[in-house]
Amino acid sequence: MTQNSATPAFILHTPQLGENIGAAARVMGNFGLPELVVVDPRDGWPNDKAVTMSAGSPVLGNARVEYRLGDAIHDTTRLYATTARPRGMEKPVMTAREAVSDMKAAIEAGEKVAVMFGGEKSGLPNEAVNMADVIITLPVDRSFSSLNLAQAVAVIAYEWTAGEGAPAEFEPVSDVAKREDLERMFEHFETELERAGFFHPPSKTPLMVQNLRNAFIRGRWTEQEVRTFRGAVKALTLGRGKARIVRED
Amino acid sequence: MTQNSATPAFILHTPQLGENIGAAARVMGNFGLPELVVVDPRDGWPNDKAVTMSAGSPVLGNARVEYRLGDAIHDTTRLYATTARPRGMEKPVMTAREAVSDMKAAIEAGEKVAVMFGGEKSGLPNEAVNMADVIITLPVDRSFSSLNLAQAVAVIAYEWTAGEGAPAEFEPVSDVAKREDLERMFEHFETELERAGFFHPPSKTPLMVQNLRNAFIRGRWTEQEVRTFRGAVKALTLGRGKARIVRED
Missing domain, CATH: 3.40.1280.10 (SPOUT methyltransferase, trefoil knot domain)
Known part of the structure; x- marks a missing residue:
């Protein structure tokens, strides 16, 4: 870091x-x-x-x-x-x-x-x-x-x-993902969802995208978690049995 | 005076x-x-x-x-x-x-x-x-x-x-999903990941599952967010173009 x-x-x-x-x-x-x-x-x-x-x-x-x-x-x-x-x-x-x-x-x-x-x-x-x-x-x-x-x-x-000194209430997450990594994760996920016909009706797409993003942002994912989730999306979109090949890319 | x-x-x-x-x-x-x-x-x-x-x-x-x-x-x-x-x-x-x-x-x-x-x-x-x-x-x-x-x-x-009295320091998330809904979401997601060959090598499965779950739990998702994410997983696993049918189930 x-x-x-x-x-x-x-x-x-x-x-x-x-x-x-x-x-x-x-x-x-x-x-x-x-x-x-x-x-x-x-x-x-x-x-x-x-x-x-x-x-x-x-x-x-x-x-x-x-x-x-x-x-x-x-x-x-x-x-x-x-x-x-x-x-x-x-x-x-x-x-x-x-x-x-x-x-x-x-x-x-x-x-x-x-x-x-x-x-x-x-x-x-x-x-x-x-x-x-x-x-x-x-x-x-x-x-x-x-x-x-x-x-x-x-x-x-x-x-x-x-301001006074910091209180102890903050739960630190180590290695929180940078916003650019999160952004790429969102784009990846949303692109696949789009291809899968998930966003329906189209008029609701922005709202659905925003709700999903908010949910993820709130979790303050680490870099490792972002990578894992991206791997998961890849696996799901490639279908059964093929994921392993891709994960070796 | x-x-x-x-x-x-x-x-x-x-x-x-x-x-x-x-x-x-x-x-x-x-x-x-x-x-x-x-x-x-x-x-x-x-x-x-x-x-x-x-x-x-x-x-x-x-x-x-x-x-x-x-x-x-x-x-x-x-x-x-x-x-x-x-x-x-x-x-x-x-x-x-x-x-x-x-x-x-x-x-x-x-x-x-x-x-x-x-x-x-x-x-x-x-x-x-x-x-x-x-x-x-x-x-x-x-x-x-x-x-x-x-x-x-x-x-x-x-x-x-x-300097007036301090307001509530944390805005509670309304309708936080119950743990049982979260659990079902996890099982759904993990089942699909398993089918997709995502968990590899198998010996690491429990750790990967735990890490993914932790990431989701930290976000304190609402019931609606859980439903949305489950819809997303369904869409991805069914592949392109078929999602709409399933979402009408």
Whole structure:
């Protein structure tokens, strides 16, 4: 296993305003969080307004820019989504404080941790929230709940630094599969299900796919488990008696 | 004694940028803090940029503007100063969390509480810090300590609300499948894997079975998820195109 960082990466998903990216980089610098990933910024990259608002934060210069969320989280093993509205998903919902404790325990256990923040207009899309292990909600007033992107970053960054030590409640899973491995497993499984005519009616395919993925994500499978399951799918699709040949590929 | 508010007032002392005043008003609205006082804003009042950045926060429209700090705090009985650099004064220095507890106790006791934030350029002047009962310091990185004004407001506003009783720390999964349903799912899956020649060498079968089961159990699947997965296995084992018939069984 490679050496993972001692801090969570913060991922800004399709941010619109350079000002907010810069402000996020600034407050991350204030609270000692060096790793910023920007996914598909609306106004391109580099961004002058981001530079201005970062007030010289070294976090901005070191930011990584990706154009697909999958690339941003390819080596993440524990992923948090910040959203004001948990959408009735079967995922743990934590306060920022609880989430920070959870992150610290996960990092302690060798995991690669990332926190996603949605864009200004509509927050994180369901597809992104679905990929998360944990939902973080902030205690905003229901009558005025729209938190500025950089302010949401400020709160989590502050909690990271202010937070007390990690509690023992986290059950570490060693060698949790990276998101890219999980993604490939999903694609493999879904492709075979598609071929088998499983998704019926077609209009329900996205929902069925999402429900299946959620179920798997929740289990926090290890690399070995992902390999095993992929072997299982292969065996089933090849039919009786032929699996052994393939497993020797 | 007049009826005092149940929340602290936030005082921005000689802020420069309307954007920061608006952002402060916005995040105060997010976290349920209605009382904003602006002392001698550099660019006058009202301020269009403040309006834009407030995103419609009612806190901005209700803000009180004063031109002397003394007028801003005239009815305050307990005053907090936020500063990154306690200047060796003989005052209690608290973290944001400690200060929020202190504020709540003070308000409970009938006090009128206010928190001061300094302007962008140089923070609170010594004269203002001197007037405070308590200094609040945020845990910023010494090498990059300059926190944006609205971000400092965000952190204290967040602490005010987060400091309330902790919500349930784990969102329970509804309709977690009974163990007997899970057991049947395992047997189904394993039977098909056995038929497909997946378990090889046979001596390793018990271990492979156990590892697969552990992975599934950890996800705490719902009844619906169990049904879906069983449908998926059925589809795969029946091969392409035939699944639909079986799913109508």
